[in-house]
Amino acid sequence: MFFRTLTAVNTASTAMSFEWPWQYNFPPFFTLQPNVDTRQKQLAAWCSLVLSYCRHHKLYTVDVMEAQESPVFNNKKIERKLSVEAIQVVFEELRKKGNLEWLDKNKSRCLVMWRRPEEWGKLIYQWVSKNGMNNTVFTLYELSNGDDTDGEEFHGLEDWMLQRSLQALQAEGKAEIITMDDGKGVKFF
Amino acid sequence: MHRRGVGAGAIAKKKLAEAKYKERGTVLAEDQIVQMSKQLETFKSNLEEFASKHKQEIRKNPQFRVQFQEMCATIGVDPLASGKGFWSEMLGVGDFYYELGVQIIEVCLALKHRNGGLITLDELHQRVLKGRGKYAQDVSQDDLVRAIKKLKVMGSGFGMIPVGGSYLVQSVPAELNMDHTVVLQLAEDHLLKEGLAWLDSQAGAEAQYWLPALFAELTSRDVTPEEANQMTP
Numbered sequence: 365m366f367f368r369t370l371t372a373v374n375t376a377s378t379a380m381s382f383e384w385p386w387q388y389n390f391p392p393f394f395t396l397q398p399n400v401d402t403r404q405k406q407l408a409a410w411c412s413l414v415l416s417y418c419r420h421h422k423l424y425t426v427d428v429m430e431a432q433e434s435p436v437f438n439n440k441k442i443e444r445k446l447s448v449e450a451i452q453v454v455f456e457e458l459r460k461k462g463n464l465e466w467l468d469k470n471k472s473r474c475l476v477m478w479r480r481p482e483e484w485g486k487l488i489y490q491w492v493s494k495n496g497m498n499n500t501v502f503t504l505y506e507l508s509n510g511d512d513t514d515g516e517e518f519h520g521l522e523d524w525m526l527q528r529s530l531q532a533l534q535a536e537g538k539a540e541i542i543t544m545d546d547g548k549g550v551k552f553f
Numbered sequence: 554m555h556r557r558g559v560g561a562g563a564i565a566k567k568k569l570a571e572a573k574y575k576e577r578g579t580v581l582a583e584d585q586i587v588q589m590s591k592q593l594e595t596f597k598s599n600l601e602e603f604a605s606k607h608k609q610e611i612r613k614n615p616q617f618r619v620q621f622q623e624m625c626a627t628i629g630v631d632p633l634a635s636g637k638g639f640w641s642e643m644l645g646v647g648d649f650y651y652e653l654g655v656q657i658i659e660v661c662l663a664l665k666h667r668n669g670g671l672i673t674l675d676e677l678h679q680r681v682l683k684g685r686g687k688y689a690q691d692v693s694q695d696d697l698v699r700a701i702k703k704l705k706v707m708g709s710g711f712g713m714i715p716v717g718g719s720y721l722v723q724s725v726p727a728e729l730n731m732d733h734t735v736v737l738q739l740a741e742d743h744l745l746k747e748g749l750a751w752l753d754s755q756a757g758a759e760a761q762y763w764l765p766a767l768f769a770e771l772t773s774r775d776v777t778p779e780e781a782n783q784m785t786p
Contacts, residue, residue, distance in 0.1 A: 392751030392763045402748045444755050 382420045385413060394437075394444035396453060410446075410454045415463060419478040424522050427473050428452070475524070484529035488518055489538055492552045501542065501551045504530075612649060615693035621646075622699065653692060653700040656681050657711075661724035671744070674698070674713075674720040697722075 387393040387409045397403040417436050418424070431437055431451055438445040446454070455474060458464035462480060467473040488507065492498060495512075506512070508526050513519045521529070530550050533539040542549045610617045660680045664672060678694050685692065701722060704711040714721040744750035750762040 390751070390763065390765070391756065391761075392753040395752050395754045398752060399745055399748050402745075402751060406751075444753075 380420075382417060385409065388413065388439060389442055391442055391444050394439065394446050394450075396447070396450045407454060407457045411457050411461065411463070414454065414458065414476065415478040418476045422520060424475060424477075424525060425467070425473060426455075426476055428455070429472065477525070481525065481528035481532045484518055484521065484525060485533040485536070485538075487516075488529060489533055489552065491516055491518075498552050501549050503544070503547060503549045505547070507550070611646060613690055615691050615696060619693070619695050622695075649690075650696070650700045650703055653681070653696060654704045656684060657697065657700055657704065657722075658724070660684065661711075661722065665724065668744070668749075670724045672722050672724075674722055677722050 393406065397406050414436060428451060432445065432448060437451055455464055463477050465475045467475060504523065504526055508519065508521045530539055530541055534541055539550050539552045542551060611621055660677060661672060674694055674697060678697060681692055701711050701713055710724060712723040714723060744762060745752060750764055753761040753763055
């Protein structure tokens with residue numbers, strides 16, 4: 365499985381360059397604020413930044429140690445970086461909001477869900493319905509990497525997220541995951 | 554052969570010449586004094602004419618006041634130098650700035666518990682204008698700066714810190730007589746507590762404090778209402 369990480373982003377491959385929010389160039393943004401109210405504002409802004417950055421670059425996994433060197437948490441221009449402790453605090457906020465899941469007990473790697481599985485499921489189902497493909501069976505690969513889905517937002521969706529999205533649809537009765545000889549497939553209703 | 558200039562006769566002659574020169578010098582000085590007196594008289598009456606013509610203007614028009622102050626500076630005159638005398642009596646300039654100084658002190662004292670004695674020149678200007686009411690004379694930021702400079706000279710604990718093209722006005726009651734670093738520390742703690750300042754611990758040896766509102770000004774961006782909400786709780 366190919367995990368794209370924060371540091372491996374090839375910025376040339378992104379059509380539109382990422383727009384940093386004003387906080388990104390505000391030096392104190394990279395210091396965890398002692399004032400409780402100010403910290404709330406700060407964390408909200410960090411969560412928003414992490415999610416939109418991952419969304420823009422289609423990133424799904426983050427390695428915490430690598431993250432410290434990524435441009436998101438390390439603004440070389442103003443010579444400020446978020447400490448590992450502070451990054452953990454931001455990630456905990458994201459986890460509480462349901463946008464992040466730890467992959468290991470040590471909290472060294474995590475999944476970033478800038479779009480939740482239910483939301484992905486909805487997008488996929490919309491595409492299926494729009495093209496009148498209800499009652500057709502797809503392999504997972506066809507959905508995420510097929511020519512037909514090229515240009516759709518869920519094209520290139522990583523397997524683990526795709527499965528969760530389909531599980532969400534299954535729970536809503538809109539799809540059924542099928543086990544086939546060479547892998548999994550799905551039928552939409 | 555006889556040499557001229559030497560001998561008792563020569564000395565006496567010399568003395569006479571000196572006396573005559575001295576007399577001439579006195580005459581010259583007297584001339585000059587008379588001349589200068591005449592000039593001063595003219596100057597004085599011109600000033601009085603100027604004063605009566607422009608007194609109203611000076612009190613009413615901030616722009617005119619700036620130009621007047623600049624003119625005075627060019628000829629080496631400080632119209633606020635003393636409470637008595639031509640400038641304050643004839644023009645009432647001293648009164649104007651004195652009254653303004655009092656207003657400034659009132660505003661700063663009233664807000665001290667909230668801002669720790671630090672206020673931007675902009676906010677001070679707004680509040681002074683509000684306090685003066687609709688029918689009072691207009692006051693410019695230049696007026697405030699001059700009034701504060703005068704307050705400083707009188708030792709009332711006022712100071713101005715240049716920040717990004719404008720000023721922060723700092724007021725410390727004279728009787729406390731605090732070291733300015735202690736005051737700044739208190740202000741910083743206060744600002745942090747109130748959520749007005751953000752802490753930057755990566756600035757170097759000492760922690761730094763940033764005011765988001767000033768940062769927005771420094772980066773010359775228009776702050777959207779949403780962004781303004783993101784800055785302070």
